[in-house]
Amino acid sequence: PIKAVAEARTVVGKITEPTGRTDKGLIDTQPPRGTRDFFPEDMRLRNWLFGEFAAVSTAFGFEQFDAPVLESEELFVRKAGEEITDQLYNFEDKGQRRVALRPELTPSLARLVLQRGRTLPLPAKWFAIGQCWRYERMTRGRRREHYQWNMDIVGVAGVEAEAELLAAIVTFFERVGLSKDDVGVKVSSRKVLQSVLTQYGVPPESFARVCIIVDKLDKLPRDKVEEELRVLGVPPATIDGVLSALSIRSLEELSRLLGPDSEAVADLTRLFQLAEGYGYKDWLVFDPSVVRGLAYYTGIVFEGFDREGKLRAICGGGRYDRLLGAFGGDNAPMAGFGFGDAVIVELLKEKGKLPAPPHRVDDVVVPLDTALRPAASGIASRLRRAGRSVDLVLENKKMKWAFKHAEKLNASRLVLVGASEWERGKVVVKDLAKFHQEEVPVEDLI
Numbered sequence: 001p002i003k004a005v006a007e008a009r010t011v012v013g014k015i016t017e018p019t020g021r022t023d024k025g026l027i028d029t030q031p032p033r034g035t036r037d038f039f040p041e042d043m044r045l046r047n048w049l050f051g052e053f054a055a056v057s058t059a060f061g062f063e064q065f066d067a068p069v070l071e072s073e074e075l076f077v078r079k080a081g082e083e084i085t086d087q088l089y090n091f092e093d094k095g096q097r098r099v100a101l102r103p104e105l106t107p108s109l110a111r112l113v114l115q116r117g118r119t120l121p122l123p124a125k126w127f128a129i130g131q132c133w134r135y136e137r138m139t140r141g142r143r144r145e146h147y148q149w150n151m152d153i154v155g156v157a158g159v160e161a162e163a164e165l166l167a168a169i170v171t172f173f174e175r176v177g178l179s180k181d182d183v184g185v186k187v188s189s190r191k192v193l194q195s196v197l198t199q200y201g202v203p204p205e206s207f208a209r210v211c212i213i214v215d216k217l218d219k220l221p222r223d224k225v226e227e228e229l230r231v232l233g234v235p236p237a238t239i240d241g242v243l244s245a246l247s248i249r250s251l252e253e254l255s256r257l258l259g260p261d262s263e264a265v266a267d268l269t270r271l272f273q274l275a276e277g278y279g280y281k282d283w284l285v286f287d288p289s290v291v292r293g294l295a296y297y298t299g300i301v302f303e304g305f306d307r308e309g310k311l312r313a314i315c316g317g318g319r320y321d322r323l324l325g326a327f328g329g330d331n332a333p334m335a336g337f338g339f340g341d342a343v344i345v346e347l348l349k350e351k352g353k354l355p356a357p358p359h360r361v362d363d364v365v366v367p368l369d370t371a372l373r374p375a376a377s378g379i380a381s382r383l384r385r386a387g388r389s390v391d392l393v394l395e396n397k398k399m400k401w402a403f404k405h406a407e408k409l410n411a412s413r414l415v416l417v418g419a420s421e422w423e424r425g426k427v428v429v430k431d432l433a434k435f436h437q438e439e440v441p442v443e444d445l446i
Protein backbone atom coordinates (compact mmCIF):
# COMPACT_ATOMS: atom_id res chain seq x y z
CA PRO A 1 0.00 0.00 0.00
CA ILE A 2 2.83 2.43 0.74
CA LYS A 3 3.99 2.06 -2.88
CA ALA A 4 0.45 2.71 -4.11
CA VAL A 5 0.22 5.89 -2.07
CA ALA A 6 3.56 7.11 -3.33
CA GLU A 7 2.49 6.29 -6.90
CA ALA A 8 -0.85 8.02 -6.41
CA ARG A 9 0.89 11.17 -5.18
CA THR A 10 3.48 11.20 -7.93
CA VAL A 11 1.23 10.08 -10.80
CA VAL A 12 -1.89 11.96 -9.90
CA GLY A 13 -0.87 14.41 -7.20
CA LYS A 14 -4.37 15.44 -6.47
CA ILE A 15 -7.82 13.92 -6.34
CA THR A 16 -9.15 13.80 -9.89
CA GLU A 17 -12.32 11.75 -9.64
CA PRO A 18 -15.73 13.19 -8.51
CA THR A 19 -15.75 10.23 -6.16
CA GLY A 20 -12.96 11.91 -4.24
CA ARG A 21 -10.54 9.20 -5.34
CA THR A 22 -7.54 9.21 -7.62
CA ASP A 23 -7.84 7.44 -10.95
CA LYS A 24 -6.30 4.41 -9.23
CA GLY A 25 -9.25 4.37 -6.81
CA LEU A 26 -7.10 5.60 -3.90
CA ILE A 27 -8.90 7.77 -1.34
CA ASP A 28 -7.46 11.17 -0.51
CA THR A 29 -4.99 10.30 2.23
CA GLN A 30 -4.47 13.89 3.33
CA PRO A 31 -6.33 15.18 6.42
CA PRO A 32 -9.12 17.73 5.94
CA ARG A 33 -8.05 21.29 5.07
CA GLY A 34 -6.40 23.12 7.92
CA THR A 35 -6.03 20.04 10.10
CA ARG A 36 -3.05 17.89 11.03
CA ASP A 37 -2.30 14.20 11.38
CA PHE A 38 -0.14 13.13 14.27
CA PHE A 39 2.08 10.28 13.13
CA PRO A 40 3.85 8.44 15.99
CA GLU A 41 6.83 10.79 15.92
CA ASP A 42 4.48 13.80 16.01
CA MET A 43 2.47 12.20 18.80
CA ARG A 44 5.62 11.70 20.89
CA LEU A 45 6.35 15.42 20.68
CA ARG A 46 2.73 16.29 21.41
CA ASN A 47 2.67 13.93 24.41
CA TRP A 48 5.87 15.54 25.68
CA LEU A 49 4.38 19.04 25.34
CA PHE A 50 1.05 18.11 26.91
CA GLY A 51 2.97 16.29 29.61
CA GLU A 52 4.75 19.56 30.46
CA PHE A 53 1.39 21.43 30.47
CA ALA A 54 -0.13 18.86 32.80
CA ALA A 55 2.94 18.70 35.05
CA VAL A 56 2.80 22.47 35.64
CA SER A 57 -0.96 22.41 36.28
CA THR A 58 -0.49 19.54 38.73
CA ALA A 59 2.39 21.35 40.46
CA PHE A 60 -0.03 24.23 41.04
CA GLY A 61 -2.70 21.93 42.46
CA PHE A 62 -5.11 22.30 39.55
CA GLU A 63 -7.66 19.64 38.57
CA GLN A 64 -8.16 18.59 34.94
CA PHE A 65 -11.54 18.89 33.21
CA ASP A 66 -12.77 18.53 29.66
CA ALA A 67 -15.94 19.20 27.70
CA PRO A 68 -17.16 18.23 24.20
CA VAL A 69 -15.40 19.77 21.20
CA LEU A 70 -18.97 20.24 19.93
CA GLU A 71 -20.94 22.87 21.85
CA SER A 72 -24.15 24.81 21.36
CA GLU A 73 -23.41 27.78 19.12
CA GLU A 74 -24.96 30.15 21.65
CA LEU A 75 -22.01 29.61 23.98
CA PHE A 76 -19.83 31.56 21.55
CA VAL A 77 -22.18 34.09 19.98
CA ARG A 78 -20.93 37.50 21.18
CA LYS A 79 -21.58 40.75 19.37
CA ALA A 80 -18.21 42.42 19.86
CA GLY A 81 -16.66 41.80 16.43
CA GLU A 82 -14.06 39.34 17.67
CA GLU A 83 -12.07 37.30 15.15
CA ILE A 84 -12.74 34.21 17.27
CA THR A 85 -16.51 34.50 16.77
CA ASP A 86 -16.27 35.78 13.19
CA GLN A 87 -14.47 32.50 12.41
CA LEU A 88 -16.78 30.23 14.37
CA TYR A 89 -16.82 26.67 12.99
CA ASN A 90 -20.59 26.47 13.32
CA PHE A 91 -23.32 24.53 11.52
CA GLU A 92 -26.79 23.08 11.85
CA ASP A 93 -26.85 19.43 12.83
CA LYS A 94 -29.31 16.80 11.63
CA GLY A 95 -31.63 17.75 14.49
CA GLN A 96 -31.67 21.37 13.25
CA ARG A 97 -29.62 22.40 16.30
CA ARG A 98 -27.18 25.31 15.92
CA VAL A 99 -23.86 23.86 17.07
CA ALA A 100 -20.19 24.82 16.82
CA LEU A 101 -16.78 23.27 17.23
CA ARG A 102 -15.38 25.14 20.25
CA PRO A 103 -12.96 27.94 19.30
CA GLU A 104 -11.78 28.21 22.92
CA LEU A 105 -12.28 26.41 26.23
CA THR A 106 -13.35 29.25 28.55
CA PRO A 107 -17.08 29.30 27.69
CA SER A 108 -17.23 25.53 28.28
CA LEU A 109 -15.54 26.06 31.65
CA ALA A 110 -18.18 28.68 32.46
CA ARG A 111 -20.93 26.26 31.43
CA LEU A 112 -19.55 23.57 33.74
CA VAL A 113 -19.21 26.03 36.63
CA LEU A 114 -22.84 27.11 36.11
CA GLN A 115 -23.90 23.47 35.89
CA ARG A 116 -22.40 22.85 39.39
CA GLY A 117 -23.73 26.20 40.70
CA ARG A 118 -23.40 26.70 44.43
CA THR A 119 -22.31 23.09 44.94
CA LEU A 120 -18.92 23.95 43.42
CA PRO A 121 -16.41 24.53 46.23
CA LEU A 122 -14.54 27.78 45.60
CA PRO A 123 -11.89 28.63 44.73
CA ALA A 124 -11.88 26.13 41.88
CA LYS A 125 -8.57 25.70 40.05
CA TRP A 126 -9.17 23.80 36.83
CA PHE A 127 -7.07 23.06 33.77
CA ALA A 128 -7.77 21.52 30.37
CA ILE A 129 -5.89 20.64 27.21
CA GLY A 130 -8.32 20.54 24.33
CA GLN A 131 -8.61 20.84 20.57
CA CYS A 132 -10.11 24.13 19.43
CA TRP A 133 -11.36 25.07 15.99
CA ARG A 134 -11.92 28.00 13.67
CA TYR A 135 -13.32 28.19 10.17
CA GLU A 136 -11.04 30.43 8.20
CA ARG A 137 -11.11 30.95 4.46
CA MET A 138 -8.22 28.75 3.30
CA THR A 139 -6.94 31.71 1.27
CA ARG A 140 -4.81 32.53 4.30
CA GLY A 141 -3.73 28.88 4.48
CA ARG A 142 -3.74 28.98 8.26
CA ARG A 143 -4.63 26.01 10.43
CA ARG A 144 -8.21 25.40 11.45
CA GLU A 145 -7.47 23.49 14.61
CA HIS A 146 -5.01 23.67 17.44
CA TYR A 147 -4.71 22.31 20.94
CA GLN A 148 -4.89 24.77 23.79
CA TRP A 149 -3.83 24.43 27.42
CA ASN A 150 -6.01 26.44 29.80
CA MET A 151 -5.64 27.14 33.48
CA ASP A 152 -8.44 29.00 35.25
CA ILE A 153 -9.17 30.08 38.83
CA VAL A 154 -12.82 30.59 39.84
CA GLY A 155 -13.74 32.48 42.99
CA VAL A 156 -10.68 34.66 43.70
CA ALA A 157 -11.35 38.38 43.23
CA GLY A 158 -7.82 39.60 43.98
CA VAL A 159 -4.90 39.75 41.56
CA GLU A 160 -3.39 36.92 43.59
CA ALA A 161 -5.18 34.70 41.06
CA GLU A 162 -3.47 36.36 38.08
CA ALA A 163 -0.13 36.26 39.90
CA GLU A 164 -0.54 32.48 40.38
CA LEU A 165 -1.47 32.00 36.70
CA LEU A 166 1.56 34.01 35.57
CA ALA A 167 3.73 31.91 37.88
CA ALA A 168 2.43 28.79 36.11
CA ILE A 169 3.29 30.24 32.70
CA VAL A 170 6.81 31.18 33.84
CA THR A 171 7.22 27.73 35.41
CA PHE A 172 6.32 26.16 32.07
CA PHE A 173 8.79 28.33 30.17
CA GLU A 174 11.57 27.41 32.62
CA ARG A 175 10.70 23.68 32.41
CA VAL A 176 11.07 23.66 28.62
CA GLY A 177 14.37 25.55 28.76
CA LEU A 178 13.30 29.11 27.94
CA SER A 179 14.65 32.00 30.01
CA LYS A 180 13.53 35.59 30.60
CA ASP A 181 15.98 36.53 27.83
CA ASP A 182 14.01 34.37 25.37
CA VAL A 183 10.45 35.27 26.38
CA GLY A 184 8.51 37.70 28.54
CA VAL A 185 4.92 38.40 29.53
CA LYS A 186 3.31 41.74 28.72
CA VAL A 187 0.86 42.77 31.43
CA SER A 188 -1.80 45.45 31.60
CA SER A 189 -5.40 45.94 32.71
CA ARG A 190 -8.51 46.71 30.73
CA LYS A 191 -9.34 49.11 33.52
CA VAL A 192 -6.76 51.44 31.93
CA LEU A 193 -8.84 51.67 28.75
CA GLN A 194 -12.05 51.74 30.76
CA SER A 195 -10.84 54.76 32.78
CA VAL A 196 -9.76 56.64 29.68
CA LEU A 197 -12.99 55.92 27.82
CA THR A 198 -15.03 56.98 30.85
CA GLN A 199 -13.02 60.23 31.09
CA TYR A 200 -14.01 60.89 27.47
CA GLY A 201 -17.62 59.97 28.06
CA VAL A 202 -17.66 56.82 25.91
CA PRO A 203 -20.70 54.70 26.95
CA PRO A 204 -19.79 51.45 28.80
CA GLU A 205 -21.68 49.33 26.26
CA SER A 206 -19.07 50.28 23.62
CA PHE A 207 -16.19 49.19 25.87
CA ALA A 208 -15.83 45.59 24.63
CA ARG A 209 -15.95 46.60 20.97
CA VAL A 210 -13.36 49.34 21.52
CA CYS A 211 -11.05 46.77 23.18
CA ILE A 212 -11.41 44.37 20.24
CA ILE A 213 -10.53 47.16 17.80
CA VAL A 214 -7.61 48.46 19.90
CA ASP A 215 -6.30 44.88 20.15
CA LYS A 216 -5.74 45.00 16.39
CA LEU A 217 -3.09 47.75 16.77
CA ASP A 218 -0.28 45.22 16.49
CA LYS A 219 -1.90 43.63 13.41
CA LEU A 220 -3.40 46.58 11.49
CA PRO A 221 -1.96 50.00 10.55
CA ARG A 222 -2.91 52.73 13.04
CA ASP A 223 -5.11 54.57 10.53
CA LYS A 224 -7.19 51.43 9.97
CA VAL A 225 -7.68 51.09 13.72
CA GLU A 226 -8.63 54.77 13.99
CA GLU A 227 -11.09 54.28 11.11
CA GLU A 228 -12.75 51.34 12.86
CA LEU A 229 -13.00 53.37 16.09
CA ARG A 230 -14.52 56.28 14.18
CA VAL A 231 -17.07 53.93 12.59
CA LEU A 232 -17.91 52.75 16.09
CA GLY A 233 -18.66 56.37 16.98
CA VAL A 234 -15.54 57.14 19.04
CA PRO A 235 -14.71 60.83 18.45
CA PRO A 236 -11.18 61.69 17.16
CA ALA A 237 -10.20 63.46 20.40
CA THR A 238 -11.08 60.32 22.33
CA ILE A 239 -9.13 58.15 19.92
CA ASP A 240 -6.06 60.32 20.49
CA GLY A 241 -6.60 60.08 24.25
CA VAL A 242 -6.92 56.30 24.06
CA LEU A 243 -3.89 55.83 21.82
CA SER A 244 -1.68 58.11 23.92
CA ALA A 245 -2.64 56.18 27.07
CA LEU A 246 -1.51 52.98 25.35
CA SER A 247 1.97 54.42 24.78
CA ILE A 248 2.63 54.79 28.52
CA ARG A 249 5.46 52.55 29.68
CA SER A 250 5.58 52.88 33.47
CA LEU A 251 3.20 52.56 36.40
CA GLU A 252 4.36 55.95 37.67
CA GLU A 253 3.27 57.54 34.40
CA LEU A 254 0.01 55.58 34.52
CA SER A 255 -0.61 56.81 38.03
CA ARG A 256 -0.10 60.41 36.88
CA LEU A 257 -2.61 59.85 34.05
CA LEU A 258 -5.29 57.96 35.99
CA GLY A 259 -4.79 59.45 39.42
CA PRO A 260 -3.67 57.90 42.72
CA ASP A 261 -7.01 56.15 43.37
CA SER A 262 -7.00 54.27 40.07
CA GLU A 263 -8.01 50.59 40.42
CA ALA A 264 -5.85 49.77 37.42
CA VAL A 265 -2.79 51.26 39.14
CA ALA A 266 -3.58 49.47 42.41
CA ASP A 267 -4.10 46.10 40.66
CA LEU A 268 -0.93 46.36 38.61
CA THR A 269 1.17 47.61 41.51
CA ARG A 270 -0.01 44.68 43.63
CA LEU A 271 0.57 42.24 40.80
CA PHE A 272 4.19 43.35 40.31
CA GLN A 273 4.72 43.16 44.07
CA LEU A 274 3.47 39.55 44.09
CA ALA A 275 5.62 38.77 41.06
CA GLU A 276 8.62 39.95 43.09
CA GLY A 277 7.65 37.45 45.78
CA TYR A 278 7.43 34.57 43.29
CA GLY A 279 10.73 35.67 41.77
CA TYR A 280 9.49 36.18 38.20
CA LYS A 281 9.17 40.01 38.17
CA ASP A 282 11.91 40.28 35.53
CA TRP A 283 9.77 38.19 33.16
CA LEU A 284 7.00 40.83 33.21
CA VAL A 285 6.71 43.98 31.12
CA PHE A 286 3.99 46.54 31.83
CA ASP A 287 2.51 47.37 28.42
CA PRO A 288 -0.90 49.13 28.30
CA SER A 289 -1.19 48.41 24.57
CA VAL A 290 -2.02 44.81 25.56
CA VAL A 291 -5.81 44.47 25.58
CA ARG A 292 -6.26 40.93 24.14
CA GLY A 293 -8.93 40.10 21.56
CA LEU A 294 -11.59 38.48 23.70
CA ALA A 295 -14.63 40.57 24.60
CA TYR A 296 -15.14 39.17 28.09
CA TYR A 297 -11.95 40.36 29.82
CA THR A 298 -12.65 42.88 32.58
CA GLY A 299 -9.36 43.49 34.38
CA ILE A 300 -5.75 42.32 34.23
CA VAL A 301 -4.77 40.99 30.79
CA PHE A 302 -1.46 39.49 29.75
CA GLU A 303 0.28 37.75 26.87
CA GLY A 304 3.48 35.75 26.52
CA PHE A 305 5.83 36.99 23.79
CA ASP A 306 9.19 36.11 22.27
CA ARG A 307 11.71 38.87 22.93
CA GLU A 308 12.96 38.73 19.33
CA GLY A 309 9.46 39.74 18.23
CA LYS A 310 9.39 37.21 15.38
CA LEU A 311 6.31 35.26 16.46
CA ARG A 312 2.68 35.82 17.35
CA ALA A 313 1.67 35.77 21.03
CA ILE A 314 2.72 32.51 22.72
CA CYS A 315 -0.17 32.54 25.18
CA GLY A 316 -2.66 35.00 26.63
CA GLY A 317 -5.15 35.46 29.41
CA GLY A 318 -6.67 37.70 32.02
CA ARG A 319 -9.54 38.36 34.38
CA TYR A 320 -13.16 37.92 33.25
CA ASP A 321 -15.51 38.58 36.16
CA ARG A 322 -18.74 38.91 34.15
CA LEU A 323 -18.82 35.82 31.93
CA LEU A 324 -21.17 33.79 34.16
CA GLY A 325 -23.56 36.77 34.21
CA ALA A 326 -23.45 36.90 30.42
CA PHE A 327 -24.74 33.31 30.47
CA GLY A 328 -27.59 34.26 32.79
CA GLY A 329 -25.92 33.00 35.96
CA ASP A 330 -24.65 34.74 39.07
CA ASN A 331 -21.22 36.23 38.47
CA ALA A 332 -18.14 34.84 40.20
CA PRO A 333 -14.63 36.25 39.82
CA MET A 334 -12.69 34.30 37.17
CA ALA A 335 -9.22 34.53 35.68
CA GLY A 336 -7.37 32.24 33.32
CA PHE A 337 -5.16 31.82 30.29
CA GLY A 338 -4.96 29.90 27.02
CA PHE A 339 -1.68 28.52 25.69
CA GLY A 340 -1.71 27.11 22.13
CA ASP A 341 0.41 24.23 20.82
CA ALA A 342 1.66 25.99 17.68
CA VAL A 343 3.69 29.13 18.50
CA ILE A 344 5.52 27.46 21.39
CA VAL A 345 6.71 24.67 19.07
CA GLU A 346 7.89 27.23 16.49
CA LEU A 347 9.75 29.08 19.26
CA LEU A 348 11.40 25.95 20.68
CA LYS A 349 12.44 24.98 17.16
CA GLU A 350 13.98 28.46 16.66
CA LYS A 351 15.83 28.13 19.96
CA GLY A 352 17.05 24.62 19.17
CA LYS A 353 15.20 23.35 22.22
CA LEU A 354 12.59 21.17 20.57
CA PRO A 355 12.98 17.59 21.87
CA ALA A 356 12.67 14.64 19.49
CA PRO A 357 11.53 11.88 21.86
CA PRO A 358 12.59 8.51 20.34
CA HIS A 359 10.37 5.42 20.27
CA ARG A 360 11.89 2.88 22.61
CA VAL A 361 11.00 -0.27 24.48
CA ASP A 362 12.64 -1.88 27.50
CA ASP A 363 12.83 -5.43 26.13
CA VAL A 364 12.64 -7.29 22.84
CA VAL A 365 11.60 -10.94 23.31
CA VAL A 366 12.42 -13.45 20.55
CA PRO A 367 11.55 -17.16 20.33
CA LEU A 368 14.45 -18.87 18.56
CA ASP A 369 12.10 -21.41 17.01
CA THR A 370 8.38 -21.74 16.34
CA ALA A 371 7.85 -24.41 18.99
CA LEU A 372 8.97 -21.88 21.63
CA ARG A 373 6.50 -19.15 20.61
CA PRO A 374 4.05 -19.95 23.46
CA ALA A 375 6.94 -19.86 25.90
CA ALA A 376 8.11 -16.51 24.50
CA SER A 377 4.59 -15.09 24.78
CA GLY A 378 4.58 -16.15 28.44
CA ILE A 379 7.91 -14.43 29.02
CA ALA A 380 6.59 -11.24 27.39
CA SER A 381 3.48 -11.32 29.64
CA ARG A 382 5.62 -11.83 32.72
CA LEU A 383 7.83 -8.86 31.85
CA ARG A 384 4.82 -6.66 31.02
CA ARG A 385 3.22 -7.57 34.36
CA ALA A 386 6.48 -6.45 35.95
CA GLY A 387 5.99 -3.07 34.28
CA ARG A 388 8.40 -3.46 31.41
CA SER A 389 7.53 -2.32 27.89
CA VAL A 390 8.06 -5.34 25.64
CA ASP A 391 8.21 -5.79 21.88
CA LEU A 392 7.45 -9.48 21.25
CA VAL A 393 8.75 -10.49 17.82
CA LEU A 394 5.70 -11.93 16.10
CA GLU A 395 7.33 -13.63 13.12
CA ASN A 396 10.02 -16.32 12.99
CA LYS A 397 13.25 -14.40 12.81
CA LYS A 398 16.94 -15.21 13.08
CA MET A 399 19.16 -13.83 15.80
CA LYS A 400 20.87 -11.35 13.47
CA TRP A 401 17.51 -9.76 12.56
CA ALA A 402 16.56 -9.70 16.27
CA PHE A 403 19.69 -7.75 17.18
CA LYS A 404 19.07 -5.16 14.48
CA HIS A 405 15.40 -4.90 15.51
CA ALA A 406 16.32 -4.40 19.18
CA GLU A 407 18.78 -1.70 18.18
CA LYS A 408 16.14 0.10 16.06
CA LEU A 409 13.80 0.09 19.07
CA ASN A 410 16.50 1.44 21.37
CA ALA A 411 15.79 -1.58 23.58
CA SER A 412 17.71 -2.03 26.82
CA ARG A 413 17.61 -5.84 26.65
CA LEU A 414 17.18 -8.63 24.14
CA VAL A 415 15.57 -11.73 25.70
CA LEU A 416 16.18 -14.90 23.69
CA VAL A 417 13.99 -17.94 24.29
CA GLY A 418 16.08 -20.87 23.07
CA ALA A 419 15.43 -24.66 23.30
CA SER A 420 18.49 -25.70 25.37
CA GLU A 421 18.10 -22.91 27.94
CA TRP A 422 14.31 -23.38 28.10
CA GLU A 423 14.81 -27.07 28.93
CA ARG A 424 16.81 -25.88 31.96
CA GLY A 425 14.08 -23.34 32.86
CA LYS A 426 16.15 -20.39 31.66
CA VAL A 427 16.26 -17.68 29.02
CA VAL A 428 19.22 -15.65 27.70
CA VAL A 429 19.11 -11.97 28.62
CA LYS A 430 21.44 -9.72 26.64
CA ASP A 431 22.06 -6.31 28.17
CA LEU A 432 22.43 -4.18 25.04
CA ALA A 433 24.01 -1.25 26.83
CA LYS A 434 26.68 -3.22 28.67
CA PHE A 435 27.34 -5.80 25.94
CA HIS A 436 26.97 -8.56 28.45
CA GLN A 437 24.60 -11.50 28.65
CA GLU A 438 23.51 -14.03 31.21
CA GLU A 439 21.22 -17.02 31.54
CA VAL A 440 18.38 -16.11 33.89
CA PRO A 441 15.96 -18.58 35.51
CA VAL A 442 12.45 -17.69 34.30
CA GLU A 443 11.20 -17.29 37.90
CA ASP A 444 13.88 -14.60 38.52
CA LEU A 445 13.17 -12.68 35.34
CA ILE A 446 11.88 -9.13 35.77
Ligand SMILES: Nc1ccc(Br)nc1
Nearest residue numbers: 103133134143145146
Ligand atom coordinates in the same frame (compact mmCIF):
# COMPACT_ATOMS: atom_id res chain seq x y z
N1 LIG B 1 -9.51 30.09 18.28
C1 LIG B 1 -8.72 29.39 17.47
C2 LIG B 1 -9.07 28.11 17.06
C3 LIG B 1 -8.23 27.41 16.21
C4 LIG B 1 -7.05 28.00 15.82
BR1 LIG B 1 -5.88 27.09 14.66
N2 LIG B 1 -6.71 29.21 16.23
C5 LIG B 1 -7.50 29.89 17.05
